[in-house]
Amino acid sequence: MTPEVITVIGGGSWATAIIRILSENDVRIRWWLRNRQDAEHIRKYHHNPRYLSGVTLHPKKVKPFTRLSEAVKGAGILVLAVPGAFISDVLSQLRPEDFAGKTIVSAIKGMVPGENLLVTDWLEKHYGVSQDQFCVIAGPCHAEEVALEKQSYLTIASSDRERATRFAGLMRCRFVNTHPLTDLYGVEYCAVMKNIVALACGICHGLGFGDNFQAVLVSNAMQEIKRFLDVIYPYYRDLMGSAYLGDLLVTSYSQFSRNRTFGSMIGKGYSVTSAQAEMNMVAEGYYAVKSIDEINRKYEVDMPITRAVYTILYEKASPATEIAQLKELLT
Numbered sequence: 001m002t003p004e005v006i007t008v009i010g011g012g013s014w015a016t017a018i019i020r021i022l023s024e025n026d027v028r029i030r031w032w033l034r035n036r037q038d039a040e041h042i043r044k045y046h047h048n049p050r051y052l053s054g055v056t057l058h059p060k061k062v063k064p065f066t067r068l069s070e071a072v073k074g075a076g077i078l079v080l081a082v083p084g085a086f087i088s089d090v091l092s093q094l095r096p097e098d099f100a101g102k103t104i105v106s107a108i109k110g111m112v113p114g115e116n117l118l119v120t121d122w123l124e125k126h127y128g129v130s131q132d133q134f135c136v137i138a139g140p141c142h143a144e145e146v147a148l149e150k151q152s153y154l155t156i157a158s159s160d161r162e163r164a165t166r167f168a169g170l171m172r173c174r175f176v177n178t179h180p181l182t183d184l185y186g187v188e189y190c191a192v193m194k195n196i197v198a199l200a201c202g203i204c205h206g207l208g209f210g211d212n213f214q215a216v217l218v219s220n221a222m223q224e225i226k227r228f229l230d231v232i233y234p235y236y237r238d239l240m241g242s243a244y245l246g247d248l249l250v251t252s253y254s255q256f257s258r259n260r261t262f263g264s265m266i267g268k269g270y271s272v273t274s275a276q277a278e279m280n281m282v283a284e285g286y287y288a289v290k291s292i293d294e295i296n297r298k299y300e301v302d303m304p305i306t307r308a309v310y311t312i313l314y315e316k317a318s319p320a321t322e323i324a325q326l327k328e329l330l331t
């Protein structure tokens, strides 16, 4: 059998981890990064110099590119792994024909700000990608633990179960277990919303709250996510599964979570700009909370945690005052 040709778009930690996983299998990876020096470094030394630099990349299976139109040539699968806020900029070099007939995999746990669309909805709108072409990579999995080859689980969601099963096969390896699921939009929304909750957990941690309070916050958050999903995309789903509850837990509690770290800085008194400057990675929840809050103005679902995070980050409300008010609403 000829190896599967896969283009991975994005040069950050998750793109690097996905490439590490995929290259355990029979694939050829065309890797697009925006930074020319990074691509050159990878070609010479087989390491990404700025993200997960300890990971060795397979010299024969992984080929870096800086021209996106060239990177997508000949691939049957495109994996998108840039933060949602930059996707429209990055993909502006491509045309609808570049997506035709391919499996389009979103590894992005964020929305497209401004348009307030899930990445899959945005690709359908702007590039005519049909719903059954999509897969979404979900589940509790930090790139840093993939780099350490710690046992992880991923869920591959697609409305086309066969497509999900095929891609799940390519993402399965010694240290990663995978399973398919058909709740494409539910999984995508949940992945976006758990980042908002992790921000809230971080803010509370920064303010000095402990584990007792965080457990209440997270369990209330799961109910908030359920209320929202039941309205925006009703579907038979088991929210106790690892693609939903599992991802909420790892992001809320892990030392590796960028969203939690960002929130913690806000709770300790950093401004949004100084917290962003301090982190060299992207906290998707910052963009997501604005999108979800704006979407919810139409649906008016009861979402006190999302509202509190939005008010703190976008209306410069005092974290202590907002969380004091939120405290009274949790059960």
Ligand SMILES: NC(=O)C1=CN([C@@H]2O[C@H](COP(=O)(O)OP(=O)(O)OC[C@H]3O[C@@H](n4cnc5c(N)ncnc54)[C@H](OP(=O)(O)O)[C@@H]3O)[C@@H](O)[C@H]2O)C=CC1
Pocket (backbone or CB within 6 Å): 010, 011, 012, 013, 014, 015, 033, 034, 035, 051, 081, 082, 083, 084, 086, 089, 090, 107, 108, 109, 110, 141, 142, 143, 144, 280, 281, 282, 284
């Ligand atoms: N890290 C993780 O464990 C996981 C991440 N994800 C998701 O993967 C997606 C990608 O995140 P991740 O790889 O972690 O991000 P990182 O924070 O590790 O990297 C950020 C990436 O965004 C790029 N970037 C920064 N600014 C711009 C810009 N203005 N225009 C274009 N690109 C820009 C950076 O480019 P440059 O290379 O030039 O610095 C870099 O490639 C996110 O949606 C995240 O939620 C999902 C699961 C796990």
Ligand SMILES: O=C(CO)COP(=O)(O)O
Pocket (backbone or CB within 6 Å): 109, 139, 140, 141, 142, 195, 198, 247, 250, 251, 256, 257, 258, 259, 260, 282, 283, 284
């Ligand atoms: O989605 C993730 C883990 O499953 C990554 O979360 P952070 O972006 O907060 O690090």
